[in-house]
Amino acid sequence: MAYTAIYRKWRPQTFDDVYGQPAVVRTLRHQIMNHRIAHAYLFCGSRGTGKTSTAKIMARAVNCLSPVDGNPCGRCDVCTKLSDESNMDIIEIDAASNNGVDEIRDLREKVKYPPTIGRYKIYIIDEVHMLSTGAFNALLKTLEEPPEHVIFILATTEPHRLPATILSRCQRYDFRRISEQDMVERMRVILTATGAHAEDEALQLIARSAQGAMRDALSMLDQALSFCDGNIGYTDVLDMLGASGTDFVAGLVDAVIAGDDGGALSLIDQAVDQGRDLTALVREIAWYVRDLMIVKSCRQPETMIWASQHQMDVYKAQADKLDERKLIAYMDILSVTDNQLRFAAQPRITVEMMAIKLCHLREESSMDAIVARMDMLEGKLDGLMKGTDTVGAEKQSAQTKPSQKTKPVPKELKAADKPPAQPASVQTEAKADGLNEVMRAWPAVLQAVKKEKMTVYTFLCNGKPAALEGEQLTLVFPEGGGIFAAAVEKDENRQLVEKAISDVTGEELRVKCITGQAAAHEPAKDVDIVEKAKELFGEDKVEVIDDET
CATH class of the missing domain: 3.30.300.180 (DnaA, N-terminal domain)
Structure with a gap:
């Protein structure tokens, strides 16, 4: 049997398996339990946050003969048949490749036919913002008054590109980025089920690199399992991702704080020799400076930074040597460098110049000075x-x-010792x-x-x-x-x-x-x-x- 990627094999099958979207899950479950199902939904959010997975769960739940707390039971005849990708009642449409008026007209003709298995026929239109203006206009009337047996679920990463006439006809649900804690928890469940092992630091690095996308995290986990042969270590993940690691970045920040441009350039040379991605390095430094800013500004940084106690001590020691204005100046330089690297013919030179700017950032740049x-x-x-x-x-x-006092002229000073002509001077x-x-x-x-x-x-x-x-x-x-x-x-x-x-x-x-x-x-x-x-x-x-x- 062909191998199935982890993110596909472990796609959520019930609302309980959906991580990081409590508000969306709660609302949809209550709608199903109270039979208050709308005719059109709009799922918005960045990639890998569960929009399509939630749409498929919703499609099975509204057709399930005996839902359990709003979840599809997975055992009834309807759930079994709808789990088959070849069923005719759950139709997925990729709007990126079916974005013309003709495709929407064809859809309008097909919605007239009743479902073959369950009570509803579900149309899931992914990347709906890719539809043309004519296609949107052709969809309006059907979206506003579809047949009773039809439910539309539109998914998009760019809701601002949808016409207001489409937005007003749908119930909108915003999917937020998934937290690092939720991603690590999900990866732990998968590793336990597969019998594999991973260091906590390795999973945290994968979760941070995924930037809120569960699908990206599971794809990197799949790659790490192949790279490490079932035992995932922190250094192995660093090598796989081309990242430099927190200890390396901490050393580079120490050199910057000390104004040691030679030490900073030496570390960058070391990163280049090891084949590290310089763009990834700049973004790691930016994340590190962000953590320093949180440690500097917040009373309880542990609630916003997921780090070991040793790393938190390092953050606090470095943050004590910096003020907020300097950290903001660091972030400005890093942001400019990140943008420059997209078009840089010599990325190494760009990063080296960035390091020198950081090392020689003068205190006089602050407003007080x-x-x-x-x-x-x-x-x-x-x-x-x-x-x-x-x-x-x-x-x-x-x-x-400055604290030394100016010595006043003694009262006992004789007249002869005073300047004869300029006592007032x-x-x-x-x-x-x-x-x-x-x-x-x-x-x-x-x-x-x-x-x-x-x-x-x-x-x-x-x-x-x-x-x-x-x-x-x-x-x-x-x-x-x-x-x-x-x-x-x-x-x-x-x-x-x-x-x-x-x-x-x-x-x-x-x-x-x-x-x-x-x-x-x-x-x-x-x-x-x-x-x-x-x-x-x-x-x-x-x-x-x-x-x-």
Whole structure:
């Protein structure tokens, strides 16, 4: 006897055998039990989710002489005859190859004849979206008012391509993708019945590769049984599918996190030497990054990721080294690479360039870092326009930590030790140094506030340090930003900001919020603004233009 593929041999024979579609199965069973059978059904869903199998079960159940809880009994004379593929009461039509008006006209003529075995004649039209416009129009009247003995079951993977006039005449049932757990459970049942064995990791890999299609999973299981001779191992499935495996991808992600482009390229070279499919590798990395995002974002990732405890520990360790924005950036690069590989003449080069991009993804790409850099640049420009030597102050304090306090001028300083002509200038420079130190530490202050309360962080991002008078730090918010200033000055929020400043800088400062321009400062010492601009931006970037007007 010729060999029968597993997905055909183990096709569901009752609704109890249909995995992953509880809502559809429950509704159809109740209709059969209560004799409320419609004249037209539309089964929608992706490939391998059980549309045709459910249609065949439905066809036998509505004709069964003694259904059991809505299931065909499989023992009566009608069930026995309808199980024969040559019966004349269950007609399967492939709309992809019978999509013309003539075929539908022929169908309209045949529906007039009564069934030969049971009570109903069932027409199952698969891939119905492939019918032509003329064929749909020819089917409309028959679909709306068929003979009492006829039931239409339409199946499609693309319901959006069906005319609204067809959709309105059918009861629609959406078949969802089958979960990995359901597919593994079904494969376990089949392996137990056939006397074969498989590792849990091997079945999980097959289920994930099937992407929600039970038929694909059973086809891969059939192939694995032949490949492994009845004892399916994880590494054997990796070789069969051309996949790289979770451990390999984990090592590649470790190299990316460390910025080790050499290590990442070495692993890609290893995958190429082993004959791995590079497109499959990119998709494995994308799935891995997706798992990291779930671990990073969810309190109970175990409910969404099916992994061993060891692998979950690896996920958590890697997720702790990354933030959400970087993971999103990783996913963007992987998605672009996946699309590029479809048309790439040199897939290896494309994947290698992807690895380098991932390794050198800069932290400055995050919004917080960009805002911090803009604030720093604004502080330098303000100091430049006011004559404050912020560049020199930054160079002088580059080797000191932001938390170090600026030493005030001692009260006991003798008059002879003070600059004889510019006592006010010395005081101004000391204040400027203190303000510069706060501004340099401001990104860290923002991050400390963000960890405590996101709303206060959002308000605070709209302001910036403008003046430091003694122990009072003045924050300036833009015109129209009074609502942000008022929110920050609320006692609870202001105390949170002051605590963050104290933790980062070591200074006990009081915060005051104003809108518009900061209060006028004392005149600063004269500086050569051209020289400061060259020092800040580079001599080649500065051009001096005389304005004689």
